Amino acid sequence: MNLRYDPADNEKFWSEIQQIPGYPGGEDIPLKTILIEAGALFQLPQVLSSVAGKQMGEVLTVMDATPMRRGADDLKPLVLEVLRQAGWTPRTVILEADESGQVHTDMPQIEAVKARIEASLPVVSIGSGVVTDIAKHACYLFERQTGRHVTYIVYQTANSVSAYTSNMAPVFMDGVKRTLPSRYPDALICDLETLRDAPYEMTAAGVGDLLAAFSSFPDWYLAHRLGMDSQYSMLPFELMGRLDEIFLACADEIRNRSLAGMAVLAKLIHLGGLSMSLTHATAPLSGYEHVISHTLDLIHETAGKPLAQHGSQVALAGVLCTSAYQIFLEEFEPEQVNIEQCYPNPEQMKALILGEFSQLDPSGKAGEECWSDYRIKLENWSKERDRLEDVLAHWSSIRRDLRSMYRPPDTVLKILKAVAAPLRFAELEPPVTETAAKFAFFNAPLTRRRLTLGDLLIFFGWERERLWQRIWKWVA
Structure with missing residues (x-):
């Protein structure tokens, strides 16, 4: 399938997208080589x-210990041998898993890689999202500390997340995921045979991660109209195209792991990463559904359990969010809003946050981290009362705009079914219980400063218990 904007076209691609309204003029984008x-x-x-500007020498390769295949070959030794045969000498860093059996993007992992970096030593990460984010952010911090650029190449091993073309990194801070400024790679290698032979649950997760757009786009638009996000742009909508139509047209190719299907999904994932990077915000693909997923990660992280596939968890959280949007857009009546009651008391909200998150982290660190971000949202929300009044006055046109951006939950589930992705929280590994999902749905808005539909449900005093009973049926 031919996409309107194809990142594999490199120079042509960059030339074309610079004409899209909202493209950051004058910004240097070092990622000039995308090989798919x-x-x-x-x-x-x-x-x-x-x-790197040299023909051979030492190269720092960053990977985890997970075995991977490319056809009959063990992938990671094959990549290292290809480098050796060309005259490069790999120095390998193996990222160690924690007690959950997984590697997580946290500062100890990032600092361990940073300690091995030298300015004259190019870095190649061989892995999917977590390995990429750790290596990317280690390079970024080294450059910030030394003022010297490090050549960094991503060898992508799965079509799982949009990290590969993002200049941001989600990092666990006191158990809570925070998105930090980071850097682009200098080049991105997408070997289609490698992507084909990745575990299929990672490929399905890549589709799911992009389906976040059906709730994150309207969240972003609402935040913009309410004066809570000044970075809003139509660039991501134009760049990525109509994702529902694209996925339904390509579902068979993706499910059957054809090279053509792997190429389309890789390109869409990279367009998603660039949509966030070029708007200097994760909001285009990270709304209420992502904070729900991050809260579920916090639940598992504090319990010492492994995390589910990010994109598949996000997709199911997205089903909850699009279902909530469907109901909200049908039933919200602006004249019923009591504006005086839309501004909760900060001290009461702080006590609520610390109390709720003490159930997960009795030390209080997670709750304090959540409050440190949420209080900023409350402060900004209280300053934008006139914008709320404007939204309520023009709700009919705003509702029309929102309906054009979101997609109903049955569309999301139709796409997930077509690509053989999980359709229920119980199908994730590890499974997510209704208790955990409900905790995340109710409390995710309390974890960070970005405004989403979840916040409006709180500010407008919606009966969330009754709403939960109506939306849980989609993913039960």
């Missing part, structure tokens, strides 16, 4: 030489 094709693995040495 069969056999791209064997072009890695050539790309490395081109961006």
